[in-house]
Amino acid sequence: MTISKKKMIEMYTTMYRIRQFESKLQEFFAASKIPGFVHLYLGEEAVAAGACAALNKEDYITSTHRGHGHLIAKGGDLKLMMAEIFGKSTGYCKGKGGSMHIADVDLGILGANGIVGGGGPIATGAGMAIQYRGEDRVAVCFFGDGASNQGTTQEALNLASAWELPVVFVNENNGYGISCPISKSMAITDIADRAAGYDMPGVIVDGNDVTAVYEAITAAVARARKGEGPSLVECKTYRWRGHFEGDACTYREKDEVDEWIKKDPIPRCAQKMLDEGILTEKELDALHAKIDTELQEAITFAEESPLPEPADLFEDVYA
Amino acid sequence: MAQKTYMQALNDALREEMERDPNVLIIGEDVGQFGGCFGVTKGLFDQFGEKRVRDTPITESAIVGAATGAAAAGLRPVCELMFVDFIGVSMDQLFNQAAKMRYMFGGKTTIPMVLRAPQGAGIGAAAQHSQSLESWFMHIPGLKVAMPATPEDAYGLLLTAIRDDNPVVFLEHKVLYGVEGEVPDNAGAIPFGQAKICREGTDVTIVALSKMVYSALEAAETLAAKGINAEVIDPRTVSPLDMDTIIESVKKTHSLVVAHEAVKTGGAGAEIAAQVAEEIIDYLDTPIMRVGAPFTPVPFSPPLEEAFIPGAEDIVAAVEQIRS
Numbered sequence: 001m002t003i004s005k006k007k008m009i010e011m012y013t014t015m016y017r018i019r020q021f022e023s024k025l026q027e028f029f030a031a032s033k034i035p036g037f038v039h040l041y042l043g044e045e046a047v048a049a050g051a052c053a054a055l056n057k058e059d060y061i062t063s064t065h066r067g068h069g070h071l072i073a074k075g076g077d078l079k080l081m082m083a084e085i086f087g088k089s090t091g092y093c094k095g096k097g098g099s100m101h102i103a104d105v106d107l108g109i110l111g112a113n114g115i116v117g118g119g120g121p122i123a124t125g126a127g128m129a130i131q132y133r134g135e136d137r138v139a140v141c142f143f144g145d146g147a148s149n150q151g152t153t154q155e156a157l158n159l160a161s162a163w164e165l166p167v168v169f170v171n172e173n174n175g176y177g178i179s180c181p182i183s184k185s186m187a188i189t190d191i192a193d194r195a196a197g198y199d200m201p202g203v204i205v206d207g208n209d210v211t212a213v214y215e216a217i218t219a220a221v222a223r224a225r226k227g228e229g230p231s232l233v234e235c236k237t238y239r240w241r242g243h244f245e246g247d248a249c250t251y252r253e254k255d256e257v258d259e260w261i262k263k264d265p266i267p268r269c270a271q272k273m274l275d276e277g278i279l280t281e282k283e284l285d286a287l288h289a290k291i292d293t294e295l296q297e298a299i300t301f302a303e304e305s306p307l308p309e310p311a312d313l314f315e316d317v318y319a
Numbered sequence: 320m321a322q323k324t325y326m327q328a329l330n331d332a333l334r335e336e337m338e339r340d341p342n343v344l345i346i347g348e349d350v351g352q353f354g355g356c357f358g359v360t361k362g363l364f365d366q367f368g369e370k371r372v373r374d375t376p377i378t379e380s381a382i383v384g385a386a387t388g389a390a391a392a393g394l395r396p397v398c399e400l401m402f403v404d405f406i407g408v409s410m411d412q413l414f415n416q417a418a419k420m421r422y423m424f425g426g427k428t429t430i431p432m433v434l435r436a437p438q439g440a441g442i443g444a445a446a447q448h449s450q451s452l453e454s455w456f457m458h459i460p461g462l463k464v465a466m467p468a469t470p471e472d473a474y475g476l477l478l479t480a481i482r483d484d485n486p487v488v489f490l491e492h493k494v495l496y497g498v499e500g501e502v503p504d505n506a507g508a509i510p511f512g513q514a515k516i517c518r519e520g521t522d523v524t525i526v527a528l529s530k531m532v533y534s535a536l537e538a539a540e541t542l543a544a545k546g547i548n549a550e551v552i553d554p555r556t557v558s559p560l561d562m563d564t565i566i567e568s569v570k571k572t573h574s575l576v577v578a579h580e581a582v583k584t585g586g587a588g589a590e591i592a593a594q595v596a597e598e599i600i601d602y603l604d605t606p607i608m609r610v611g612a613p614f615t616p617v618p619f620s621p622p623l624e625e626a627f628i629p630g631a632e633d634i635v636a637a638v639e640q641i642r643s
């Protein structure tokens with residue numbers, strides 16, 4: 001598969017945007033500027049960037065508690081994201097959702113989710129709606145290695161497969177569900193193995209290689225669009241930070257973290273683009289500068305935005 | 320007499336019961352070396368090992384179901400949900416299985432399990448990590464439901480929960496984990512269904528649950544300054560519910576306010592209010608008032624969350640309203 005220059009730049013831009021956004025949140029959380037929980041996506045950027053690059057605006061995704069990267073990759077507006085995470089009324093969810101529920105429904109995002117495994121059945125239902133109306137769309141379910149053990153996830157895989165729904169299950173296997181390594185939570189090492197039980201393709205890719213992710217998801221999406229049913233793509237990756245900000249991360253060795261940091265997907269992609277003459281150093285710097293400016297504007301917007309009014313509490317409970 | 324946090328009191332109760340009874344074991348997500356999401360099981364893995372303090376996959380349905388099955392097979396499992404909200408994933412195993420097995424099987428089995436879970440808002444954790452759900456559980460015959468407010472009660476009620484031969488839902492308030500209180504050296508198991516009179520008074524009875532007990536005591540001080548002498552009662556368990564103590568109090572004060580953090584609609588307060596009305600409506604000199612959260616999910620943004628959580632001022636306002 002050849003990937004166009006434009007696509008490469010798009011994916012790199014997404015990864016860098018996620019990296020900078022999440023790094024800022026890390027700072028803000030440490031400075032107590034953000035209420036609630038924050039689960040950072042640092043180190044896993046290639047999964048969201050590669051997967052969403054294979055989608056159209058009309059396609060659906062379900063995201064997780066670690067959802068900022070998915071939203072950015074689907075085209076999320078950093079201003080509205082930052083404002084939401086700050087709890088401001090101008091945010092994506094008017095301050096009702098925060099980091100764990102951040103979503104742009106207009107971009108086909110059916111939620112970040114506070115319930116591990118909550119997204120699988122919802123993506124499956126979106127797939128059902130697509131099939132019902134005969135639309136040219138797909139639904140992508142992002143879920144973690146931990147989430148793969150939930151009954152909801154397994155039920156969704158089965159239903160999507162039994163009904164041949166246009167769903168792509170993208171597993172983000174970062175090796176841990178909070179402190180629990182997969183060696184303790186399951187008897188297999190590859191989550192893709194589970195696909196066999198549902199008679200769907202189960203593919204493993206290097207989740208820190210954005211092009212590999214893109215290629216695998218593109219193939220799975222094509223299959224879904226043709227009406228051939230769901231696939232499971234397992235992306236092996238790693239989260240650099242603790243489970244949530246504030247997690248002392250006593251359950252894993254520093255060496256392990258360092259090894260994975262060496263596999264940083266971002267310089268890897270940059271190097272590839274430089275080697276292949278897709279971008280020059282100068283162009284790369286300009287791209288970085290543009291995103292840094294965009295991020296700064298998002299921060300200013302969030303900081304200057306008003307908090308919700310207490311009366312807003314009662315809005316949007318029912319349609 | 321020792322000063323202890325609510326969390327330490329829970330930890331002590333777990334440790335002592337595990338030392339006393341080899342059939343007691345803990346299962347849940349990150350309860351092992353990690354010590355639990357909020358730290359309640361800290362140190363237990365080191366003391367008792369993996370066999371008795373066992374990390375599970377993220378699999379709430381199987382956590383509650385496995386605890387139920389292990390209990391039916393003779394163990395005394397204490398299982399933990401990281402947040403009570405996750406009971407949604409496992410509800411069938413709790414309310415159709417654990418709660419009903421004994422009855423369905425003609426009294427031939429016991430399910431001595433405890434399901435511990437933190438509830439409550441106040442840490443910006445939003446709609447799926449902040450609910451108070453005691454009314455769901457108290458609605459189910461076969462379950463017992465404890466909700467301690469103080470370290471001493473947390474300790475004593477957890478001992479009882481573990482020794483009880485029925486499934487017990489043990490609801491901790493996450494904002495109380497760091498709260499300190501006296502736990503007497505001779506503290507022991509506290510029987511279920513025995514309310515505590517936290518403050519004696521003559522003018523109005525305030526029944527408060529979990530964290531709202533603190534708000535009720537604060538409200539009582541404010542009211543005292545205005546010449547209203549409130550009695551504050553903490554039922555401590557909502558199933559069984561000690562209506563006798565509440566009714567005796569209302570007979571004396573002729574006035575009742577019930578306060579909880581859960582959404583007011585369909586809450587435990589409705590049950591308490593209804594029972595008082597059924598039993599002793601003639602004793603009441605004022606309408607009954609309930610204080611609870613508004614009928615909305617728990618919002619994320621701090622000013623919204625603050626507006627959501629009921630507090631002492633709401634209790635004061637309720638008392639003043641019914642007396643005016």
Ligand SMILES: Cc1ncc(C[n+]2csc(CCOP(=O)(O)OP(=O)(O)O)c2C)c(N)n1
Nearest residue numbers: 066114115116144145146147176177178405
């Ligand atoms: C139903 C449910 N159970 C438990 C949790 C608490 N929790 C939040 S994230 C998480 C770990 C999820 O692991 P994984 O699916 O691998 O995703 P990762 O955090 O590694 O991205 C847990 C246990 C939850 N939010 N929902």
Ligand SMILES: [Mg+2]
Nearest residue numbers: 144145176177
């Ligand atoms: Mg994981």
